[in-house]
Amino acid sequence: MLNIQALTDHAQQAAQTLGISRYDIYGSSVDEAGVEVSFGEPKQVQASNRSSVIVRVWNDQGQVGVTSTTDLDADGIQLALQTAAEASDFGVTENIPEFSPEAQAPITDMEIKTVPASPINALTTALIAAEQQLMAAHPAITGVPYNGLSEETIEHFYLNSEGALRHEARSYASIYLYSRAEQEGKKPRSAGEMKISHSLADLDIAGCLAKVTEKTLSHLDYHPIASGKYPVVFSPTAFLSLISAFSNLWNAQSILDKQSLSSPESLGQTIASPLLCLSDDARHPDNLGADSFDGEGTPTRRVSLIHNGVLVGLLHSAGTAKRFHTQPTGHANIGAKVTVGAHFYHVFSEQTPAQTYSLAETENVVFIDKLQALHAGVNALQGSFSLPFDGWLVNRGERVSIDAATVAGDFLDVLKSIVYIEPEAEVTPRGVCPAVWVKELAITGE
Template sequence: MREGRPGRPGGRRHADPPGRPPHRRGHRGVSDPDDSLLRLARGLVERADAGEQLEVTIGESRRTTVRVHGGEVESFTSATSHGAGIRVIRDGREGFAHAGSLDPEVLDDTLAEARDNAAFATPDEHVGLVEPDGVVAIEVDHWRDESLAMAEPDKIARAVDLERRVRAGDPRVRSVRTAIWSDGASRVALASTAGLALATRGTSCSLSVSAIAGEGDDTATGAGVDAARAPGDLDDDAVVADAVHRATELLGGRPVASQRLTLVVEPRLAAMLLGIVAGTLTGDAVLKGRSPFADRRGDAIASPVLRLVDDPTDLRSLGADSHDGEGLATRRNVLVDDGVLRGFLYDGTTGRRAGTASTASAVRGSRSLPSPGVQVLVVEPGARSADELLADVELGFAVRSFNGLHSGVNPVSGDFSVGAEGRMIRGGALAEPVREVTVAGSLQRMLLDLREVGADIEWLPSGAGMASLVIDDVSLGGR
């Protein structure tokens, strides 16, 4: 159970270690040897009144961020934070309160506030805590001692060197907006009157940089990013190369004539598109009628080449986790199999409303109540490389960025129209750069027109495991 994932969206590729560890039901998640937070959470749970359900989440984290510009440290921040979220349920009434301190008197007040909030809540027969369901958690160890041992001068030097290398990477790079080193460590504990009790911990670090390139009056930006559990696992070379390439590739780009063509979507953008699709498959969206797929379970909603799962048990992902936000052991949930919609994602409350069980898909922070959500979205890769996919496209558009993707997609109807930049594909090869165009259509049509999924799976800083997508008959709006 995480307070958050390392890194930032987008960026470079993560190596794909051979073999995927199976979902082992005979192993438990790696717990935090420092059980002080768990003891505190359990102590609060023991104060539950008769007939009262009580859940406590407690977290502490420390984070360091170095921002470099012009070879100098622009800012250096280091902070430690604590928090506790308390949920009280009585007679179907749910109350929640949060505190930013673990002081005993503050926690006393927070418990009292949660009880007061429950007293004024509207009764809901489906509200309640989840109970253990017999699934044993996988082993996940996100803690790396070397992340905490790294000295502050070394963090600064890493960011300074990153900026310097990007500036020197291509004569067209005019400046670097900012180069950032970030690292953190967190501990989280959860306990409840339903018998759940767990404590986890994790470290993370990331490097990111944004470059500005130009030719004449034309300028473009590009970013590179990598995230890992330990400093030694970060690939500085790949971050530099990605930022320089993305900043220079689209220089000279112009709009093209409006037309229908084949869209080739690289993995990081595929994660955005399919992430929006997966977001419409959560219990909240389905039960509230805010999903175009609400009544389509068992139907073919996509091309048979698409197999999409939410799998926080996949240890290749930085987002892998042993437990969800309500304390249930995570599991692999199949969303789309051979194009057929197989299921939705539920937490405890939405599962009860739907007349089914939780899929262990609760996500949350210490400041919020749990809700169903995507944890680690993974697409099953195809058989051919990105170059092989490209070679089969006679006329197409290789997307390099979407502008306003989330605001440009209607999750209820599925319709979308978003700005885009990229390269034309002509005769199976990349051609001229293109900017100031729009891509329009609907999620439903896009899924059905999906021609192929690439073999080039990337494990992104967001945790998603994605590959390139080839989508036929897409509307490109230009001049």
């Protein structure tokens, strides 16, 4: 565990020695143990402890210098402060970062759990058993080429020269299984699933196995799809992937950098179907990676981004909030430049839809389970995407795996074309989201 009081003392003593009057420090420490297996044998077993600290120092002219270190003893902190102080002479002179006005604001208590780490052999045994069960589920499943079971305990802290001090720790376990199935005369088929929990003891390994098995077997009987426009249903995972790929829409720093589909005047404008509500909620009870404060010490909170189709909020750091004449929202990541990032999305609807839809009753619908190649197939500044996907063509509940196809469109058009948001939501590592129905999108198949 980090000794936060010792870190604070090191920083105060070093700053006094160096004549530094204004500084802040944000850091994290990760203890991780993880395993991978291959055909019943350990493939990779690893354990690590990683620390990362960002130090900022302001000089007498108000410029800020930034450096990083992994050395948390007195000498390491003093060297980092000295280096940042020297770098401050080259700091920016416009829109200089400042302390968050909420760095010492009270934080509402959150239920954040830490549990003792499991023995590494317990991780190995559990993952080998999961691999064997998955391969035994069907003769066509020939292997689980990508898999992993890990436990992590993460601590992070923030302190500054004005007396702010934040610290918290949490732990979680996760499992990932990605199968490979082969049949004579057919292409190999694959499917993956991930589960996350507070500890190995309550990790839903059985649920992960059931889901990846069901997906794998459903892809064995595949057929090509004719190119054209189809009604599309995005799975929760797929829709959140798309949301994340175009998050510049509500990122205040991206807007100020003119790297966004939005502008400062976009607030209050309708950008989506009135069925859509979207929030970023670091404190959501289903967010196992919940943080109570960001890199500037600002308390996190639930931020409404889209309400009934209207863009109503943005994600802010202290710097962007000042330029927008509002309050920071707890989304800052400090580094050489302060950036803004989302925590945990929550997609839902408050409106009664004009019509409800069901895969059991609708014909010729493409269900997209997972989007691929998001790093290459998304143009975040134009709003366009063209992405391969895993999914099925569904006719009145009967689904047939799609051989190979891409989905293409414009993200803002997708948001405005939402015709139904299912009432039942699913918890994923990125957020809570139901399946989302879109009127139609272009599918390129054979």
